[in-house]
Amino acid sequence: MPRTLRKSLPHIVLMAYVVIILFPFVFVVFSSLKESNVEISQAPFALPKSLYFENYAKAWTQAKIDKYFVNSAYIGVSSAVIGVLIAAGTSFALTRMKFRNSSKIVYQTILFSMLIPANGLFIAQYFLVSDLHIIGTHWALFWPYTAGALPFSVLLISAFMKSLPNELEEAAIIDGLSAVGLFARIVLPLTLPALVTVFIINFLGNWNEYLLANFFISKDALRTLPTGMVGFRDAYQMNYALVSTGIVFSVLPVLILYAFLQKQIIEGITAGSVKG
């Protein structure tokens, strides 16, 4: 084999794979800027004739993508923030405070949950949120999302906090800080990288979650993007230009986040799966 071919062969194979990954996205973006199905079917692979941005305005308001988007965003962010704070507090208590035995029990119990597939608890959780009278409200998603993310969050943040040097907290305590002060003013800032990673992973999980969102929420105005999008597709089956626009709205925020924080996202997601 000639040297140049040997050097470029891996790139040819990999580029082919990259095309397979990216093609659906490019196709959807093109389609979202086309006027109708007719234009898509006449020239599926061509650039749009003129950039038909009306789809975006239409999908945003008429198809209520704006509502779904806001619902997804605030449930996703609030649950991830609260989850990270609770997990950080617990990790601090488990790793830095002097209650060895009870900490061990709590930690082991949490570790155990990593064995349980999340879907398996779905029906029992359905009854739980019914009994708590929060079914059909955003709390029915907020609490299971927050609780569901805790085990992974506690494990990851605990691992990080364990590695902080002891001298630091001794110095802080001699200087008169309380345990809460130590947590809020010393440990939390030092743990920030881990907190950011955990926050992003939890946010992405919430943003993408489908099963609970589909069955615990029935009112259209309360739906999140993944379930709202499915309803939207079923309602606008015939208008793929509009459906494509909806897909762009739902995927774009994730891609923007990914563009800035890809290192944390890749590390966090792979770490989460391997520990699970």
Place this chain on the structure above:
Amino acid sequence: MKNTLKNPAVYLMFVLPTVILYGLFFLYPMFSSVFYAFTDWDGLNPAKFIGFDNFTKAFSDDQFHVAIWNNMSFLLFSVILQVPVIIVFALLISNVKKFQGFYKTTVFIPSILSTSVIGILWGFIYDPDIGPIAAFLKFFGVEPIYWLAESKWAMKAILITNAWQWVGFYIILILAAILAIPRDIDEAAAIDGATAPQRAWYLTLPLIKPIISVVVMLSIAGAMRVVDVVLVMTNGGPAGTTEVMGSIMVNKAIKYGEYGYGMSLAIIIFAFALVLTAIYQLTFGRTERIEY
């Protein structure tokens, strides 16, 4: 001084929220699932204890047999077809210098997206009237194929979508393991005259065996609990040919109110994952710790 970190009130304040949420949303549902799995329960009337009837009912149901087979197809498809491809791509990416970051970033993208949106996206790709595959085939004079509506194709179409979503994720997992191998091992072999494929086969592959095991076990867990992609793309159709255990569980419980039965299916899914993982661990998955 040590007393600061021995304050029980502060300890409880930090630990209790997690313990309460965990107990409420994990432990309680877990125990109630196990309990109701042995009952006939419609959610309204008191649950009636029926022993193993739910389990025998599941295993004598033809529809459930189809579902088990479909879960197995997910598993076989990923272990037999995807894993070798994943390893080859990871090796290729690890060996290039140019664009390595670009490949890494791109192949990971599908795994951060919502399965339901990916289902919608691929529904469009598969559309027999205006989808790109149909347009491509039309160019060669092939009649449009109803990928998601023909029982011959629907399952395969879902498997491909699922592979498209997850292959990149596993590539990155394996790639990280390959890049963690000290370079001098590889260089020494190269100096001794081993070709790149030889080094991949005799050196890299044995060294990344533990992470390949992890990938296989993740595939087992993933294949057993798969549900979103089926619900969004076909909802089990056409005529139940793409039903998986998870989709039967969800539909039986929520649509037909057979909650006791649904929970027994949840336990069956969990048992399948456990048993398959154990079998794999005891046969091919045995690995020793590797020290460099």
